[in-house]
Amino acid sequence: xxxxxxxxxxxxxxxxxxxxxxxxxxxxxxxxxxxxxxxxxxxxxxxxxxxxxxxxxxxxxxxxxxxxxxxxxxxxxxxxxxxxxxxxxxxxxxxxxxxxxxxxxxxxxxxxxxxxxxxxxxxxxxxxxxxxxxxxxxxxxxxxxxxxxxxxxxxxxxxxxxxxxxxxxxxxxxxxxxxxxxxxxxxxxxxxxxxxxxxx
Amino acid sequence: xxxxxxxxxxxxxxxxxxxxxxxxxxxxxxxxxxxxxxxxxxxxxxxxxxxxxxxxxxxxxxxxxxxxxxxxxxxxxxxxxxxxxxxxxxxxxxxxxxxxxxxxxxxxxxxxxxxxxxxxxxxxxxxxxxxxxxxxxxxxxxxxxxxxxxxxxxxxxxxxxxxxxxxxxxxxxxxxxxxxxxxxxxxxxxxxxxxxxxxxxxxxxxxxxxxxxxxxxxxxxxxxxxxxxxxxxxxxxxxxxxxxxxxxxxxxxxx
Numbered sequence: 001x002x003x004x005x006x007x008x009x010x011x012x013x014x015x016x017x018x019x020x021x022x023x024x025x026x027x028x029x030x031x032x033x034x035x036x037x038x039x040x041x042x043x044x045x046x047x048x049x050x051x052x053x054x055x056x057x058x059x060x061x062x063x064x065x066x067x068x069x070x071x072x073x074x075x076x077x078x079x080x081x082x083x084x085x086x087x088x089x090x091x092x093x094x095x096x097x098x099x100x101x102x103x104x105x106x107x108x109x110x111x112x113x114x115x116x117x118x119x120x121x122x123x124x125x126x127x128x129x130x131x132x133x134x135x136x137x138x139x140x141x142x143x144x145x146x147x148x149x150x151x152x153x154x155x156x157x158x159x160x161x162x163x164x165x166x167x168x169x170x171x172x173x174x175x176x177x178x179x180x181x182x183x184x185x186x187x188x189x190x191x192x193x194x195x196x197x198x199x200x
Numbered sequence: 201x202x203x204x205x206x207x208x209x210x211x212x213x214x215x216x217x218x219x220x221x222x223x224x225x226x227x228x229x230x231x232x233x234x235x236x237x238x239x240x241x242x243x244x245x246x247x248x249x250x251x252x253x254x255x256x257x258x259x260x261x262x263x264x265x266x267x268x269x270x271x272x273x274x275x276x277x278x279x280x281x282x283x284x285x286x287x288x289x290x291x292x293x294x295x296x297x298x299x300x301x302x303x304x305x306x307x308x309x310x311x312x313x314x315x316x317x318x319x320x321x322x323x324x325x326x327x328x329x330x331x332x333x334x335x336x337x338x339x340x341x342x343x344x345x346x347x348x349x350x351x352x353x354x355x356x357x358x359x360x361x362x363x364x365x366x367x368x369x370x371x372x373x374x375x376x377x378x379x380x381x382x383x384x385x386x387x388x389x390x391x392x393x394x395x396x397x398x399x400x401x402x403x404x405x406x407x408x409x410x411x412x413x414x415x416x417x418x419x420x421x422x423x424x425x426x427x428x429x430x431x432x433x434x435x436x437x438x439x440x441x442x443x444x445x446x447x448x449x450x451x452x453x454x455x
Contacts, residue, residue, distance in 0.1 A: 069262060
């Protein structure tokens with residue numbers, strides 16, 4: 001038996017393991033009790049982002065997981081691959097990451113703080129955003145989108161990722177005030193108002 | 201953060217002075233989101249083309265977490281209850297690697313699976329196979345400095361579903377991997393060799409490339425088998441990795 005089953009592919013590199021769906025029983029394996037909390041409850045300036053995941057028939061998707069990843073409010077990451085250096089977040093308990101499985105009504109929620117803007121390698125600036133992974137029964141690979149903030153019109157207009165998206169669909173990337181102090185960001189996997197998804 | 205403070209090979213040198221790793225998109229590996237044989241994809245795959253997103257700071261970083269959420273017995277699915285679960289006791293182990301063979305140390309590996317009778321401990325699983333009071337079917341562990349992980353569990357049973365006539369899922373264990381960058385996030389399923397049900401399984405067959413499909417298989421590993429105790433299976437997981445060097449950046453050659 002060989003010590004390693006990872007097949008060597010083109011150029012001497014190993015072949016990547018293929019993606020598969022999370023299936024219908026993701027709820028036993030993926031949720032964490034503290035999953036939705038990018039920041040601890042009670043953090044100053046924290047906002048709930050809530051939303052519903054919809055399928056192509058407009059039906060809620062009750063077997064999805066939404067994950068988010070973001071910079072801290074200073075636009076820094078506690079990560080060694082950030083060439084500016086890993087930076088400890090100024091907010092105690094800031095994790096940068098959230099995970100929430102959808103409920104019977106297809107709803108998810110994430111408690112977070114708005115990240116800072118980010119410098120781009122080409123000299124531009126990215127508007128505050130969260131990267132989003134959606135996993136679900138029926139999704140054989142994850143889909144990726146971004147959440148932008150509705151009170152950042154100027155920054156959003158200058159954002160290079162947003163600017164590359166067809167103008168009539170940019171709105172699918174911007175959260176809306178929910179009238180209750182929070183933000184709403186629905187995800188439409190298919191059909192009318194289909195969310196912009198990225199290949200990254 | 202042991203093992204995570206090495207410097208990655210830079211993928212792009214740019215005017216802004218930010219040098220970021222670059223993770224090329226793997227070709228002919230992942231299934232198409234639109235795979236009609238798996239019926240649940242019909243209303244859930246995007247119909248608009250995906251937008252290409254350059255990899256910037258948010259994409260080349262990712263959550264480096266997990267140690268604090270792994271309990272003492274989380275890696276041993278046979279010891280999470282008062283008694284032992286029914287079924288064939290197995291050891292599933294392997295390494296989490298990047299494409300260049302570099303191990304991914306200290307990364308969280310999460311698994312979930314059906315019990316030996318093919319039933320998940322989930323309110324949505326109602327097929328008439330018994331639940332096992334001694335089996336939850338959920339595990340997690342961290343890879344060590346060499347990217348190695350190890351679980352003890354029981355072989356999951358085969359179960360029916362309603363995708364097509366007389367449809368059965370091959371034995372499989374769900375795996376969730378983070379790697380160290382948002383680009384590396386991977387959810388997959390590990391299958392067992394010689395399963396008779398691959399021919400009719402739309403998930404297995406959604407990976408079109410035969411070589412790629414084989415990478416979802418574990419292999420019997422006698423060196424990991426423990427005498428009079430448990431059978432060993434090896435499953436290495438390869439995450440997409442950063443480009444080897446700045447000089448391979450194609451964009452830099454032309455202009």
